[in-house]
Amino acid sequence: MPSLYFKYGVMGSSKSAQALICKFNYEQKGYKVLLVKPSIDTRDYDNGKAVVKSRIGIMSECLTIKYNQSMMELYKEASKTQKYDVLIIDEAQFCSEKQIDECKEISLEIPVLCYGLKTNFKSYLFEGSKRLIEIADSITEIESICSCGAKATINAKLVNGKIVRDGKEIDIGGDEKYIVMCYNCWKKMQKENNKY
Ligand SMILES: [Zn+2]
Known part of the structure; x- marks a missing residue:
């Protein structure tokens, strides 16, 4: 049974790198991966193409989704030309509650892996993260360290x-x-x- 996964961490905790490594691992085994991220700004564009980019120097082209867009429609539209085995979402904290609900629906067909921040700079949950914590089948933390040595949260x-x-x-x-x-x-x- 496919599942909805939420893998969260603070900024700089290599979430995007992990998302890209996960994509690579699936592709190595011949699976087709649909990579999506919410369109928030233009920082992550490379030569006009939307990309998921990690600070460690790896990147991959992706589709972007606007806040009011339907995740289910995007998935169905993309699936017309190519059947996908896995959906990976980076920056999932910026997804709407509705989009995460749609991810849950999609996860009944294929695994959906969401990477993102848990909380904003005020220490409150982001909308997408809140919904993920409520309905994800699996929640794991990508840990980072504070300068004092304790876990950064x-x-x-x-x-x-x-x-x-x-x-x-x-x-x-x-x-x-x-x-x-x-x-x-x-x-x-x-x-x-x-x-x-
Ligand atoms: Zn500290």
Whole structure:
């Protein structure tokens, strides 16, 4: 029985690399993989083509899906020219609740593997991640380390070196920086910030 998988991690935890390695592994065995990511911005385009790209230097062409688009229709449309054995979604946190529900439907036919962040910089679940945690058959964490050595669980957003906890969930092209840290260090740094 195919399943819906959610593999989550903080930023920089090699989620995209893992998604691409997973795709490679399936393809090595002769399976056809449909690779999809939500279209949020234009950062991940290569010569005009949408790609899933990892910081470690590997990438693969993919289809993009808009927030209001149907995942089921995209899957059915793509399947007209090519039968797919697996659906892999990168940046799945940006999917809508409805799209994840559709992934669940698709997972009754073929395995659906979703890679993404669990929480935003405010430490709350993203819409897609929330739905995945609710309905995925398998949930696994791709672990990362805070600079103190503890497990990193927070995607901290820094503006001018200070942690911010408000603003839009998706903020593209600003001066902000993200670092991953453990909850303790995140709290400590906010306290430090407030001293000045
Ligand atoms: Zn720490």
